[in-house]
Amino acid sequence: xxxxxEGFEGPLDLLLHLIKRxxxxxxxxxxxxxxxxxxxxxxxMRDLNINVAGEWLVMAATLIYIKSRMLLPPDTVQxxxxxxxxxxxxxxxxYQLLEHQKFKNAAQMLYTREEVENxxxxxxxxxxxxDGKEVIAVTLFDLLKAFHEVVKRFEAQSxxxxxxxxxxxxxxxxxxxxxxxxxDTLVFSSFFARAPSKQHLIVTFLALLELVRLHEVFLYQxxxxxxxxxxxxxxxxxTA
Amino acid sequence: xxxxELQPILEAIIYAADDPVGLEQLKEIxxxxxxxKIETALRRLAEEFNARLGGMWIREIAGGFRxxxxxxxxxxxxxxxxxxxxxxxxxxxxxxxAVVAYKQPVTLAEIxxxxxxxxxxxxxxxxxxxxxxxxxxxxxxxxxxxYGTSKDFLVHFGLKDLSELPTLEEFAQIAxxxx
Numbered sequence: 001x002x003x004x005x006e007g008f009e010g011p012l013d014l015l016l017h018l019i020k021r022x023x024x025x026x027x028x029x030x031x032x033x034x035x036x037x038x039x040x041x042x043x044x045m046r047d048l049n050i051n052v053a054g055e056w057l058v059m060a061a062t063l064i065y066i067k068s069r070m071l072l073p074p075d076t077v078q079x080x081x082x083x084x085x086x087x088x089x090x091x092x093x094x095y096q097l098l099e100h101q102k103f104k105n106a107a108q109m110l111y112t113r114e115e116v117e118n119x120x121x122x123x124x125x126x127x128x129x130x131d132g133k134e135v136i137a138v139t140l141f142d143l144l145k146a147f148h149e150v151v152k153r154f155e156a157q158s159x160x161x162x163x164x165x166x167x168x169x170x171x172x173x174x175x176x177x178x179x180x181x182x183x184d185t186l187v188f189s190s191f192f193a194r195a196p197s198k199q200h201l202i203v204t205f206l207a208l209l210e211l212v213r214l215h216e217v218f219l220y221q222x223x224x225x226x227x228x229x230x231x232x233x234x235x236x237x238x239t240a
Numbered sequence: 241x242x243x244x245e246l247q248p249i250l251e252a253i254i255y256a257a258d259d260p261v262g263l264e265q266l267k268e269i270x271x272x273x274x275x276x277k278i279e280t281a282l283r284r285l286a287e288e289f290n291a292r293l294g295g296m297w298i299r300e301i302a303g304g305f306r307x308x309x310x311x312x313x314x315x316x317x318x319x320x321x322x323x324x325x326x327x328x329x330x331x332x333x334x335x336x337x338a339v340v341a342y343k344q345p346v347t348l349a350e351i352x353x354x355x356x357x358x359x360x361x362x363x364x365x366x367x368x369x370x371x372x373x374x375x376x377x378x379x380x381x382x383x384x385x386x387y388g389t390s391k392d393f394l395v396h397f398g399l400k401d402l403s404e405l406p407t408l409e410e411f412a413q414i415a416x417x418x419x
Binding site: 009010011012053055059096098099100101102103104105106107108109110111113114116117118119120213215 | 308309310311314328329330331332334335337338339341342354355356357358396397398399405406408411412
C-alpha cells in the first residue's frame, strides 16, 4: 500500500521548515547538516511507504551535489586569470527558496483576505478554534514525524500478531467519523490506540489525511512541538 | 436627474444586487445620464453611507460596488444565522493561486518551477471553483495552456482589481526576514 501526498507540501517547503525550525541563516545554510536532515525525512517517508515523487529525489540530488561542491576548494586559479570570485554553489537554491517563500507569504495574504471575506454578509468564517485561542496549524512534516513515532512505538511493543483482519479505508473512515461524532477533539496518538496491526495504523493515517482533505477535521497544536490534536470542523457531520 | 435623486436609487440597486454593481450596468438603466454623473453619485453614496459607521458598508469589489455587512460584526451575525461556514481553500491551492495571480498569464510548467512540486490537483480545484480561468495558449513549442485569475477571484478575496494586491517585492522583504 502506498500513500500519495500530492496536494500537500513539497521539497522546498521541507527545506524552509528545517531552516526555520533550526533558526538557520538562509544566506549561509549549513548544507551538510540540512542535507542530512532532508534525507532523514525522505527515509521516514520511505519507511511509511509514502510515494516519494520525483521532485523529492531531484532536490536530494541537488543538495548532495551542492554539498560535494562545498567540499572542493574554491577555484581561485582560473586559467584566464579573471579576478572573478567562484560562485557560491548554494546561491541558486537560496534564490529558489526565497522566491518560494515570497509566494508562500502571498498565499498567506490571500488566506487572510479570504478569512475577512468569510466574515462578511451571510457567510461567516470557519470555526474559531476553542473560543479564539491561538493555535498553530500542523504541517505535513509534523504529521509525518508524529506518525513515524506512532509506528515506532507500535513496533516496540507488539509481538507477533495472529491472522489480523484486513481493513479498508472506507471502513476506517466510517469508524473515525463515528468517533468524531462523540468527541469534538482527539489527540493524534490516541487516534491510533488499539490498532491491531501496522496495516491498521497506515489505513488510519490515510483515512485521517482523507478527512483533512475533505475539510472534515482540522489538525492543530496548542504550541510548537506539543501534541497534535484533531478537531472536527463544525461544517462536517451534517452531511454524514 | 440630479445627483441627489440618483443616490438613493443606486443605494437600492446595490442592496438588491447579487453581484458587485458596475458602472456599465448602471448606464444601461440611466441611458440619459453621463458616466461622470453616475460615478460621482456612486462615490458620494459610498462615502456618505460608510461615514455613518453602521453595520453595513459599500465597498468597491471587482470593478463594481457591493453592500456587505462589516466583518467586525461577524460573531453576532454568525450567532444569529447559525449557518455553516463555506469550505476554505487548502494552503496548496492558495499557494498555486498566488503564483497564478502574480505571474499571469502562466503555464503549469512555470507554476511547477516556482512551487518546486506538481500542482495539477490544486490547479484543477481552482479551475473548478472558477477562481482561475484559461486565458489562452503560449506561442511556444507545444502551445501550453495559459492560466489567469477570474473576476470571481476578485470577489472571493474582496479586491477592487489586481493592482490592489501588495507587490511581490513587499513579500520579498518579509521573506528576507526568515534568515
